[in-house]
């Protein structure tokens with residue numbers, strides 16, 4: 001059931017889509033005779049990989065060569081592909097605890113055991129990660145991580161934490177998959193460099209992301225940045241399902257440089273919405289509610305006091321036409337019912353304010 005004030009779904013605000021500009025680029029793609037044929041190149045054609053590599057080089061402040069990129073149908077596909085490539089049924093994939101709920105679902109579809117490793121404000125708990133790597137030695141094939149503006153907590157791993165994670169991945173010879181969906185969506189200072197840049201040997205971190213949160217999710221267009229050896233392995237498991245029309249359209253949009261201005265607009269709107277939600281919570285939330293203070297991304301993470309469960313709050317909010325997400329859904333192993341995730345990216349600002357006011361009114365009923 002969809003409720004009017006949706007603080008649950010992690011979708012972008014579609015008013016951000018530059019429809020006119022995309023239409024013009026689409027005409028250009030057709031006029032040039034591209035965008036209509038089967039892929040042809042499993043990795044993505046060079047004329048697509050080059051502008052994507054240039055965009056990543058600019059936006060990540062890291063050198064991304066086109067031959068270290070493969071073009072894929074979105075980040076979810078990247079997670080699935082990495083898991084299928086490295087893991088056999090029964091192997092172990094380590095994830096942050098909590099983590100992106102849909103990633104857990106996807107990983108389990110590969111019949112792997114998904115094990116949560118605690119995390120804090122600075123990133124994944126490195127001691128706990130090392131213990132898990134030792135405990136499941138020989139079975140851990142992948143570490144799935146969201147270092148920047150994590151879903152669902154909004155946390156951003158420090159540079160030292162990223163360096164530690166990359167070091168452990170190399171030491172235990174395990175691939176870390178960096179989900180960089182929110183890396184470029186900061187509201188103030190940029191986050192530390194991508195985890196991938198801390199992988200000194202270049203063989204233990206692959207990065208995946210997409211245009212979903214910066215341009216339009218229905219394009220289903222993303223990438224994996226990894227060493228050429230890893231790209232070769234991934235290609236062996238790739239289903240060649242990348243939408244060619246989207247790829248050519250995104251390539252032209254990126255080559256024009258318009259993506260840089262678009263990113264600024266997206267960041268500015270996210271910052272406004274973040275500030276709006278924070279102000280509304282400060283004004284209306286009961287004293288006992290605890291919430292995170294992210295510097296980027298889509299989400300706030302709320303903690304409830306003992307005696308009030310997220311399930312109860314979810315119901316009370318729904319009675320006021322507000323949907324929120326129970327935090328317990330974001331865990332690989334069952335967890336307490338004391339947390340909630342709020343997404344403030346999708347709703348227009350007036351609805352966002354009313355949604356938070358209604359949510360807080362629901363909380364005050366406890």
Ligand SMILES: Cc1ncc(COP(=O)(O)O)c(C=O)c1O
Pocket residue numbers: 010073074075076077100146151179181209210211212217222
């Ligand atoms: C952490 C994370 N990864 C991936 C996705 C989805 O990515 P894509 O649309 O590129 O498949 C989302 C949100 O929808 C997300 O929050």
